[in-house]
Amino acid sequence: MIQKGMWWKLSGIILFLYVLWGGMTIPLRPGITSINPSSAKTGDTIELKATGYNTHFASVRNGRAWLKLDSVHAIKALNWQSENNNEVTFRFILPQTLPNATEVFPLHLIIDNETDGAFVHPNALFLSSSTDTLSFDAIPWTKHELGQFNDHQGIQFPYRSILNETIRNTFFHVALWFAMFLLLIFGVVYSIRYLSTSDYEFDRKASAYTNIAVLYGIFGILTGSVWAKFTWNTFWTNDVKLNMTAIALLIYLAYIILRGMNYDQDKRARLAAIYNIFAFIALIPLVFVIPRMTDSLHPGNGGNPALGGEDLDHTLRMFFYPSILALFLIGKWIAELTIRFERVKDHFYLKKS
Amino acid sequence: MKFKSFLYNLLLNLTWIMLLIPVTVQAQAMDFLRSTGKIYTVVVVIAIIFIGLAIYLIRLDNKLTKLENHIKNEQ
Numbered sequence: 001m002i003q004k005g006m007w008w009k010l011s012g013i014i015l016f017l018y019v020l021w022g023g024m025t026i027p028l029r030p031g032i033t034s035i036n037p038s039s040a041k042t043g044d045t046i047e048l049k050a051t052g053y054n055t056h057f058a059s060v061r062n063g064r065a066w067l068k069l070d071s072v073h074a075i076k077a078l079n080w081q082s083e084n085n086n087e088v089t090f091r092f093i094l095p096q097t098l099p100n101a102t103e104v105f106p107l108h109l110i111i112d113n114e115t116d117g118a119f120v121h122p123n124a125l126f127l128s129s130s131t132d133t134l135s136f137d138a139i140p141w142t143k144h145e146l147g148q149f150n151d152h153q154g155i156q157f158p159y160r161s162i163l164n165e166t167i168r169n170t171f172f173h174v175a176l177w178f179a180m181f182l183l184l185i186f187g188v189v190y191s192i193r194y195l196s197t198s199d200y201e202f203d204r205k206a207s208a209y210t211n212i213a214v215l216y217g218i219f220g221i222l223t224g225s226v227w228a229k230f231t232w233n234t235f236w237t238n239d240v241k242l243n244m245t246a247i248a249l250l251i252y253l254a255y256i257i258l259r260g261m262n263y264d265q266d267k268r269a270r271l272a273a274i275y276n277i278f279a280f281i282a283l284i285p286l287v288f289v290i291p292r293m294t295d296s297l298h299p300g301n302g303g304n305p306a307l308g309g310e311d312l313d314h315t316l317r318m319f320f321y322p323s324i325l326a327l328f329l330i331g332k333w334i335a336e337l338t339i340r341f342e343r344v345k346d347h348f349y350l351k352k353s
Numbered sequence: 354m355k356f357k358s359f360l361y362n363l364l365l366n367l368t369w370i371m372l373l374i375p376v377t378v379q380a381q382a383m384d385f386l387r388s389t390g391k392i393y394t395v396v397v398v399i400a401i402i403f404i405g406l407a408i409y410l411i412r413l414d415n416k417l418t419k420l421e422n423h424i425k426n427e428q
Binding site: 020024028053164165166168169172173176212215218219223226227229230330334337338341344345348 | 401
């Protein structure tokens with residue numbers, strides 16, 4: 001059943017199954033979705049209610065929490081009171097004075113316990129000074145016990161607010177673009193080889209690889225659009241990266257039309273090969289250079305940090321790189337099928353004429 | 354041809370269905386996609402890739418069938 005040359009096709013399928021399994025079953029790290037109240041005045045005693053995601057608050061024996069201003073100013077919660085796994089209430093007695101005279105301070109909430117590990121909710125509480133108090137600091141700002149955090153257990157993907165579970169799209173949407181680029185490189189290499197040898201086999205290969213790459217590009221646009229709807233709240237923004245990839249795809253669609261024209265085969269192949277090289281050269285500034293020079297919502301563009309840190313940590317990389325390889329191998333497989341079909345077709349019509 | 358007309362009908366019907374579905378139901382669908390940490394958005398993304406590849410393979414299959422018929426007629 002397994003023929004020669006089947007191993008890379010099977011490994012593509014197995015890798016994709018691995019990505020699907022891991023990408024969909026590994027849980028996210030715990031995080032905080034909402035905080036109530038979100039603002040307070042100095043000197044208040046507040047009951048801070050936090051709603052968590054993937055947290056295990058009810059089973060916690062040794063839970064601690066802090067409101068942190070900076071590396072030296074923090075307050076520890078007095079108690080840990082949780083009704084269920086996702087809701088917890090802390091009592092904080094806020095200090096009478098602020099470290100300096102600025103009006104409003106954002107405080108970060110740090111939660112630490114033995115099952116979930118430590119995690120931060122940035123800008124959880126906005127603290128403003130109640131101007132009439134001039135008394136001395138009854139409860140001082142300390143950094144008591146801040147540190148010595150627990151580690152979370154097992155492999156978990158990073159929790160990012162707004163992104164939430166859609167961080168898993170890194171394996172599908174982002175990997176799709178990387179695989180597309182690999183396939184386009186194959187296409188342009190075969191175009192160059194056609195020009196130097198005038199062998200139609202290379203023309204067929206270039207066309208098949210570019211076709212599947214454009215298909216991947218269309219998937220990339222569609223999946224990105226769906227992802228954007230639920231994170232940026234719109235199907236399409238004026239983000240440079242979106243517009244530039246749309247232009248690049250239109251350039252490649254023109255290639256497909258050019259290659260599909262009913263024309264003298266020799267002229268068509270030569271024209272398509274030259275056009276493909278120009279399209280590839282146009283793609284690089286459109287996708288890699290221009291989006292980095294202006295504002296963009298994508299990571300790695302417009303002053304945003306490149307993929308790394310919490311956006312692509314080692315747990316995500318475990319599935320991101322295999323996913324690129326899997327999608328590339330599946331694309332290569334489909335391209336090979338197209339090449340075989342075109343080869344048979346060309347031979348048949350050549351014999352007839 | 355059969356497949357093309359099927360696709361055309363499907364698209365036409367889908368447009369009608371989208372127009373006929375009340376706004377509240379559409380909003381509910383959006384809420385569903387946002388529920389449990391927006392996990393269903395990931396499902397939609399995977400479905401797009403799978404359906405897209407399936408459409409490409411069906412088209413290739415049809416082209417192959419056509420070529421096979423041509424070759425059969427020649428012999």
